[in-house]
Amino acid sequence: MSWCLSCCTASTCGLCGSVASGISNKSARLAYCGLFGLSLIVSWILREVGAPLLKKIPWISSSETHTKVWYQTQAVLRVSMGNFLFFAAFALIMIGVKDQNDRRDSWHHGGWIAKMVIWLLLVILMFFMPDIVITIYGVLSKFGAGLFLLVQVIILLDFTHSWNDAWVEKDEQKWYIALLVVSIVCYLAAFAFSGVLFIWFNPSGEDCGLNIFFIVMTMILAFGFAVIALHPKVNGSLLPASVISVYSAYVCFTALSSEPRDYACNGLHHSKAVSVSTLLLGMATTVLSVLYSALRAGSSTTFLSPPTSPKGGTQSLFVILYVQPKVISSSKLVECCNL
Numbered sequence: 001m002s003w004c005l006s007c008c009t010a011s012t013c014g015l016c017g018s019v020a021s022g023i024s025n026k027s028a029r030l031a032y033c034g035l036f037g038l039s040l041i042v043s044w045i046l047r048e049v050g051a052p053l054l055k056k057i058p059w060i061s062s063s064e065t066h067t068k069v070w071y072q073t074q075a076v077l078r079v080s081m082g083n084f085l086f087f088a089a090f091a092l093i094m095i096g097v098k099d100q101n102d103r104r105d106s107w108h109h110g111g112w113i114a115k116m117v118i119w120l121l122l123v124i125l126m127f128f129m130p131d132i133v134i135t136i137y138g139v140l141s142k143f144g145a146g147l148f149l150l151v152q153v154i155i156l157l158d159f160t161h162s163w164n165d166a167w168v169e170k171d172e173q174k175w176y177i178a179l180l181v182v183s184i185v186c187y188l189a190a191f192a193f194s195g196v197l198f199i200w201f202n203p204s205g206e207d208c209g210l211n212i213f214f215i216v217m218t219m220i221l222a223f224g225f226a227v228i229a230l231h232p233k234v235n236g237s238l239l240p241a242s243v244i245s246v247y248s249a250y251v252c253f254t255a256l257s258s259e260p261r262d263y264a265c266n267g268l269h270h271s272k273a274v275s276v277s278t279l280l281l282g283m284a285t286t287v288l289s290v291l292y293s294a295l296r297a298g299s300s301t302t303f304l305s306p307p308t309s310p311k312g313g314t315q316s317l318f319v320i321l322y323v324q325p326k327v328i329s330s331s332k333l334v335e336c337c338n339l
Contacts, residue, residue, distance in 0.1 A: 028109045032087075033291045035119060039083040040283055042123070046075035059130055074134060081137050082123035149251065152285070155292055156247055160240035179239055186242035187222065193249040194219045200267040201256045208265035211256055218252045221245070250281075 051071035054060050060074060090108070097104050126134075167175040194215055201211040222245035229236035259266040 028112075030291075031112065033287075035116070036083070036087075036290055037287055039079060039119075039123075040287065043076045043079045044283075046079060047072045050075040054127075057127065059128070073138070074131075077134050077138050077141070078126040078129070079123055080141065081129075081134065082119070082126040084137075086119045086122050153244065153247070156243060157240050159292060160243045161237075164237050164239045179237075183238040183242040186239075186246050187226070190222050190242070190245040190249045191219060193246070193253070194222075197249070197253060197256065201259075201265055203265065203267050211265050214252055214256065218248050221248055 051068050054071045054074055055066075060071075093104060094108060096102075097108070099105070164179065167179055197215045198212070201215070202208045225241035225245055226238060228234055229238055229241040256266070257268055
């Protein structure tokens with residue numbers, strides 16, 4: 001039995017070493033994303049099953065009045081803080097690294113066994129921190145969450161601009177029509193979803209002025225995005241504006257759905273199905289955003305810079321809508337519309 005255990009241990013170590021070596025020889029971006037995804041899974045597991053365990057830790061369960069939700073929040077925040085310290089430390093170490101000749105570049109691509117051990121130790125260490133430290137981190141993390149929403153918008157804009165330019169560069173009428181159709185569908189989805197929010201978060205007979213304000217403001221902003229995108233001085237396009245409108249409606253939904261269970265204006269009343277689906281969708285959005293930004297930023301020096309749309313070429317009406325809006329004569333417009 002001891003011989004078998006020794007063989008299994010050696011095989012496991014060999015496998016981990018092989019995997020770590022493979023990561024060091026290739027791009028480490030996916031590995032960092034995988035580690036981030038693992039932290040989300042650990043947070044979710046501890047959120048669901050960790051409350052009874054946290055109650056047994058004296059420096060965490062310092063009060064008998066703490067609810068189950070409080071312990072669930074503590075579990076997620078502690079994993080989150082360990083994750084934050086790990087990535088923040090490596091981000092600081094990598095400041096100023098411009099090429100692979102820098103010695104610190106090997107720290108970025110190699111040493112994955114040590115990195116995993118450090119990450120695990122940091123997460124475990126956070127469960128020995130006093131409540132006040134985690135409380136302060138929880139307050140600061142709210143501002144970080146707001147900043148991440150802005151980063152998600154920038155990532156989404158970068159993706160949709162690349163999508164828009166890729167279809168425009170094909171310089172075929174069917175692709176221009178496809179862009180117009182996708183944009184119209186996105187706008188219809190955004191306004192239809194906003195209409196559903198009126199039903200869910202504005203129950204009849206209730207004074208839900210704040211909810212109505214956020215929903216109406218979301219619809220106004222969606223319309224404003226289209227106006228700004230089509231302004232001649234902006235040189236924008238409808239596709240990114242329409243996708244951002246859908247995303248804004250989704251963020252509005254997540255905000256309103258987080259209202260207290262006993263709040264009269266919360267028509268969903270935190271049903272289990274809605275809570276789980278919202279959580280899954282939020283996790284998927286976060287993982288995709290991090291994965292896209294890691295791959296995009298790691299392979300391009302122009303990430304987050306304003307994209308330039310192709311100019312010139314055909315004078316189709318769809319090019320006017322999606323490439324470079326400009327003032328043209330009525331006779332030219334008739335010619336463009338003569339498809």
